[in-house]
Structure formats: structure tokens, C-alpha cells
Amino acid sequence: MQELSYSYRDRQVLADVSFALDAGEVIGLVGPNGSGKTTLLRCLDRILDPEGDIRLDGRDLCSMNRPEISRTIAYVPQNGGTSGSATVFETVLMGRRPHLRWSVTEEDERKVSEALSLLGIGGFASRRVDRLSGGERQRVLIARAIAQDARILLLDEPTSALDVRSQIEVMALLSRLAEERRLAVVAAIHDLNLAARYCHLLLILKDGRVLGRGTPPSLLTGRMVRAAYGIEASVKDEMGVPYVVPLRPSNNDNLVEIE
Amino acid sequence: MMTDFGREEYARLTEKRALFITALILILVALVGIAVTLGSADLPVADAYLAIFAGLFPGAVDLPERMIESNAVGIVWGWRLHRVLFAIAAGFGLAIAGTVMQGVLRNPLASPFTLGIASAASCGASVAIVLGAGILSGGYLVVGNAFLFAMLAAGAIYGMARLRGMGSETMILAGVALMYLFSAVTSLLQYVGSAEQLQAVVFWMFGSLDKSSWPKLGIVTAVVAAVVPLLLWRAWDLNALAEGDEVAKSLGVPVERSMAGFMLAASLVTAVIICFTGTIGFIGLVAPHITRMAIGADHRTLLPASGLVGAALLLGADCLARTVIPGTIVPVGIMTAFLGIPFFLYLFMRRRDA
Numbered sequence: 253m254q255e256l257s258y259s260y261r262d263r264q265v266l267a268d269v270s271f272a273l274d275a276g277e278v279i280g281l282v283g284p285n286g287s288g289k290t291t292l293l294r295c296l297d298r299i300l301d302p303e304g305d306i307r308l309d310g311r312d313l314c315s316m317n318r319p320e321i322s323r324t325i326a327y328v329p330q331n332g333g334t335s336g337s338a339t340v341f342e343t344v345l346m347g348r349r350p351h352l353r354w355s356v357t358e359e360d361e362r363k364v365s366e367a368l369s370l371l372g373i374g375g376f377a378s379r380r381v382d383r384l385s386g387g388e389r390q391r392v393l394i395a396r397a398i399a400q401d402a403r404i405l406l407l408d409e410p411t412s413a414l415d416v417r418s419q420i421e422v423m424a425l426l427s428r429l430a431e432e433r434r435l436a437v438v439a440a441i442h443d444l445n446l447a448a449r450y451c452h453l454l455l456i457l458k459d460g461r462v463l464g465r466g467t468p469p470s471l472l473t474g475r476m477v478r479a480a481y482g483i484e485a486s487v488k489d490e491m492g493v494p495y496v497v498p499l500r501p502s503n504n505d506n507l508v509e510i511e
Numbered sequence: 512m513m514t515d516f517g518r519e520e521y522a523r524l525t526e527k528r529a530l531f532i533t534a535l536i537l538i539l540v541a542l543v544g545i546a547v548t549l550g551s552a553d554l555p556v557a558d559a560y561l562a563i564f565a566g567l568f569p570g571a572v573d574l575p576e577r578m579i580e581s582n583a584v585g586i587v588w589g590w591r592l593h594r595v596l597f598a599i600a601a602g603f604g605l606a607i608a609g610t611v612m613q614g615v616l617r618n619p620l621a622s623p624f625t626l627g628i629a630s631a632a633s634c635g636a637s638v639a640i641v642l643g644a645g646i647l648s649g650g651y652l653v654v655g656n657a658f659l660f661a662m663l664a665a666g667a668i669y670g671m672a673r674l675r676g677m678g679s680e681t682m683i684l685a686g687v688a689l690m691y692l693f694s695a696v697t698s699l700l701q702y703v704g705s706a707e708q709l710q711a712v713v714f715w716m717f718g719s720l721d722k723s724s725w726p727k728l729g730i731v732t733a734v735v736a737a738v739v740p741l742l743l744w745r746a747w748d749l750n751a752l753a754e755g756d757e758v759a760k761s762l763g764v765p766v767e768r769s770m771a772g773f774m775l776a777a778s779l780v781t782a783v784i785i786c787f788t789g790t791i792g793f794i795g796l797v798a799p800h801i802t803r804m805a806i807g808a809d810h811r812t813l814l815p816a817s818g819l820v821g822a823a824l825l826l827g828a829d830c831l832a833r834t835v836i837p838g839t840i841v842p843v844g845i846m847t848a849f850l851g852i853p854f855f856l857y858l859f860m861r862r863r864d865a
Contacts, residue, residue, distance in 0.1 A: 322761060326761070327757075338753070340517070375516075377520055
């Protein structure tokens with residue numbers, strides 16, 4: 253992906269964002285609120301039309317039609333995205349829409365069952381989605397994306413509604429799926445430590461620009477956290493994984509520049 | 512990891528849906544028989560079916576003497592059957608239009624009425640009745656105006672949504688605004704009109720099947736039969752749209768184009784029905800809800816099933832409207848409200864308890 257830019261009315265939300273994404277990799281998008289994480293994900297799925305170049309195996313994403321994109325890229329929005337009266341099974345079945353014509357095949361049902369089982373929500377397949385807790389609903393959305401059978405998985409804060417145990421379960425699952433099925437996963441994540449532990453690469457966004465990219469240990473330093481979030485933090489090493497402890501807002505965050 | 516989570520339940524749900532639709536068809540067939548017996552000439556239910564059959568396949572059945580004497584076939588085919596079938600076609604179409612609008616706009620209150628299409632039709636009819644102005648003349652003056660105004664309202668909603676960005680809220684607000692505007696114009700026309708004109712406008716707005724005829728039935732059926740298969744074919748798009756524009760787009764639905772197409776189709780069906788019947792309320796609002804409560808929200812089955820519920824409701828309401836006060840036909844628009852709303856509230860309250 254090269255020099256991606258997106259403007260909404262007069263405001264530039266993304267400016268010259270470039271990065272490469274490989275199969276089997278989990279990339280974490282981090283950065284403060286309003287830094288452009290969600291916009292970047294929407295651009296990648298072409299829900300928005302950015303300027304710049306997105307290539308998939310060398311092919312321009314703009315040259316692909318909508319059904320083709322939706323068979324290749326699955327997107328899990330941050331919140332909402334379910335309809336009230338559908339059951340869990342039916343909601344996950346929606347992920348099969350890019351593949352099915354009209355009737356639901358044996359294979360579609362199998363993929364849905366499998367996704368439900370992967371997310372540990374097979375037990376309430378016939379419950380209505382609007383009767384679920386926030387965390388259960390978030391799992392349903394992820395299951396739908398998995399049932400979509402796409403090679404690229406885009407997730408907008410997939411763990412925001414989950415408790416601690418579910419957070420690590422879901423992140424471990426994403427990382428395992430990336431490896432086993434050779435998926436490329438991009439997840440916007442607020443929790444730096446969760447991102448550090450489960451992502452192969454991090455991309456830090458601020459004000460629509462890339463502040464830094466690299467592996468978690470190389471990227472998550474006190475200086476970088478200060479530059480991105482304007483806070484003082486101590487960064488510890490937990491068996492090779494950086495662990496960020498936020499301390500206090502910095503006084504001079506405007507003065508800090510990286511590189 | 513291989514499991515069958517949810518597949519059995521899903522199969523059961525599919526079965527339940529098929530059963531629901533079958534039951535509705537049987538209810539409708541029974542209702543047709545009952546409805547055809549209603550009228551000044553006495554006709555038992557069995558004779559009613561026989562007369563329908565004899566008209567369909569002339570010479571295939573030996574009619575009993577009493578039916579030949581009473582000209583049962585002539586009465587049924589000449590006077591009664593088109594009204595019954597019109598009720599079915601109109602109820603079917605209105606309910607499907609309501610289902611589509613609720614699905615596309617993701618709003619349980621969306622219907623041809625809350626979106627101003629019905630009040631635009633009333634306004635068009637009023638212009639024809641009070642001012643005598645319209646695009647068609649003679650017997651079709653009122654009908655032509657009602658249709659034109661309804662389509663104009665739909666076009667205006669679409670245009671405004673287009674300018675402001677296609678969103679369900681924009682469409683609903685534009686529709687509600689138009690509803691008030693057209694109602695105001697209708698009120699003004701009623702205010703300046705003569706007593707007879709006022710009566711005619713009010714009667715038109717009650718909604719009634721009294722003016723049904725075979726040609727009108729033909730027009731409504733042709734439009735419904737042309738539009739419904741298209742809607743069914745795109746049923747997955749409706750399912751996806753129910754999950755939100757963003758998700759729908761990400762699942763491969765061309766969101767703006769689909770929304771416009773669905774709204775246009777629903778408006779067309781509504782307009783072509785209410786221009787003949789006047790405003791028949793609540794079918795488009797209630798039938799989708801009843802059906803969704805019964806069999807869930809998959810539009811592949813929701814669309815036909817809620818159409819059948821609408822057909823049964825309208826036909827049932829018409830039967831009651833013709834019998835509840837002997838010698839008087841209560842306008843069916845009033846009857847659908849009396850019948851549909853308590854039933855709807857009952858289901859709604861029961862559901863909340865559960």
C-alpha cells in the first residue's frame with residue numbers, strides 16, 4: 253500500500269500512509285483517538301475511496317469489483333453492525349453472502365458452524381443477537397468475518413467490549429488463524445500491551461500520518477509513546493515483549509519529534 | 512475442529528418458515544371461499560369454490576341445478592371474485608412494500624404512510640376531486656393523480672437523500688416532512704371544497720375496495736408480479752442492509768444503488784395499489800412486524816410470508832367490514848386498523864413479557 257491519503261470535506265484524515273502486509277501476519281494499528289485508524293481500515297476495504305495505491309498481489313484494488321473485494325477482504329466494524337431480530341447463526345451466515353447465490357448450501361452451513369465453534373459461541377447459535385451481551389456480540393461479528401473466508405481480515409477494535417480473558421482468547425485466535433490459514437490481519441487496537449503481545453508488526457498513527465512502524469519491541473519506547481499519546485510511560489521488558497505502564501500526561505508533548 | 516453448531520436449529524427454523532408460509536396459503540384459500548359467499552345472494556362455501564372452479568375450467572364440472580338457476584358462476588366471477596383477489600393483491604403488495612422499507616431504512620416505523628407516500632396520494636386525489644385538475648381524465652382522473660403524487664413524493668425523498676447523502680435518517684426525515692406538507696395541502700383543499708367534495712375526499716382517504724374491477728386487478732397484479740420476484744432475487748441484499756450500511760458494503764452490496772432500487776420498487780407497488788383503493792393503513796406497518804415476530808428476519812422468507820400475512824389481514828378485514836354492520840360496508844381502511852392494531856399490540860406485549 254503506497255501513499256494512501258483520504259480527505260473528508262476539507263479535513264485530511266489520512267496523509268501518505270504506506271505499509272506492506274504479508275500473509276500470516278497480524279498488524280496492529282495503534283494511536284490516539286481520531287488518529288485515522290478506523291478511516292484507514294475503511295479505506296483498505298474500499299468502503300471509502302482513498303487517493304493512492306492499494307495493491308493486492310500486485311493487482312490494483314480499484315480494478316476489483318465489489319463482490320470480488322468482499323470475497324477477499326472481511327471487515328469487522330467497531331460497534332453495531334448487527335440487526336436486531338436475526339439469530340446468531342443467521343448473523344454469521346451473512347458472512348457467506350459474497351459466496352452464495354440465493355440458497356444456503358451445506359458448505360455455507362459448515363463454515364458458519366466452524367466459525368461459531370472457533371469463537372466459542374456455538375452454544376447460543378439460535379439466540380437472537382439483540383439478547384447477547386456486548387462481548388458475545390463482538391464475538392459474533394468476528395465469527396461473521398471468519399465465515400466470510402477472506403484472505404485479509406480487518407478488525408476495528410475487536411477486543412474493546414471483551415473481558416480480559418476473552419481479549420487474550422480472541423487475539424490468540426486471530427494470531428493462530430493468521431498463521432494456520434495464511435491470513436493477513438489488520439486490527440486497530442487501543443490496548444498497547446495487548447497489541448505488543450499478539451501483533452507481529454505495529455503501525456502507530458497520529459493525526460492521519462504514520463508516526464512509526466516496526467516490531468513491538470523496536471517501536472514501543474518511552475519516546476514513541478510520548479510522541480504518540482503525549483504521556484510519560486515506563487516501558488518494561490516482559491520476556492521480550494514490551495510492557496507499557498502509563499504514568500502521567502507529559503508537559504511538553506508538542507516539543508517531542510521522532511526522527 | 513469440526514462441529515455442527517447451530518445447523519440443526521437452523522434446519523428447524525427453515526422448516527418452521529416453510530410451515531408458516533404453507534399455513535398462510537391454506538388460510539388464504541379458506542378466506543377466499545368465505546369472502547366469496549358474502550353478499551346479497553346466498554351462496555354456501557362449497558358452492559363458492561365450485562363456482563370459482565367452474566369459471567376457471569368451463570365445462571369441467573357439472574354444476575348442480577340450484578347453482579345454474581341462481582347464476583352462481585356469473586355472480587362470483589362478475590361481482591365478487593375480483594374484489595376478493597384485489598384484497599389479496601393489495602394486501603400482499605402493501606405488506607411487501609412495508610417490509611422492504613423497514614428493512615432498507617432499518618426503522619420499525621417505516622411504512623408508505625410514515626414516509627409521506629400515502630399522504631401524497633391523498634393530496635393528489637384531493638386535487639382531482641376538488642379542483643378537477645389532473646393528468647388523466649374521466650374515471651381515471653383521481654387514480655392518475657394519486658399515483659402521480661405518490662411517485663412524486665417518492666422521487667422527492669430520493670432526491671433529498673441523494674443531495675444530503677443516502678442515509679436512512681435522511682430518508683425518514685424527508686418523508687415525515689413531506690407527509691406534513693401534503694397533509695396540509697389536503698386540509699387546505701378540504702377547507703375550500705364544497706360539502707360533496709369534502710365527503711368524497713374523506714371517503715377516498717378511508718380506503719376501500721368498493722371500486723375494484725378486473726382491469727384494475729390486472730394492473731395491480733401485473734406490477735406486483737413484476738416487482739416481487741426482483742425483490743426476492745435481491746433478498747440477501749436486504750438482509751445485509753439490515754446490518755448497517757458499512758457492513759452491507761463490506762459484504763459486497765452496492766449500498767446506495769440498492770437502497771434507491773428498493774425504495775423505488777416499494778414506492779411503485781404502494782402507489783399503484785393506493786391510487787385505486789385510497790389509503791389503506793397499517794397493513795404495510797403491521798404485517799412485516801407480525802411476520803418477523805413469527806419467523807425471524809431472513810428476507811428470503813420474510814418477504815413472501817409478510818405479503819401473505821398482509822393479504823390475509825386485508826381480506827379478513829374486508830370480510831368483517833362487509834358483515835359487521837348489516838347493510839353497511841365499513842371502509843376497509845378503518846377495519847384494518849380495528850383488526851390489525853389490537854392484534855399487533857397483543858403480539859408486541861406478549862413478546863416483551865417473554
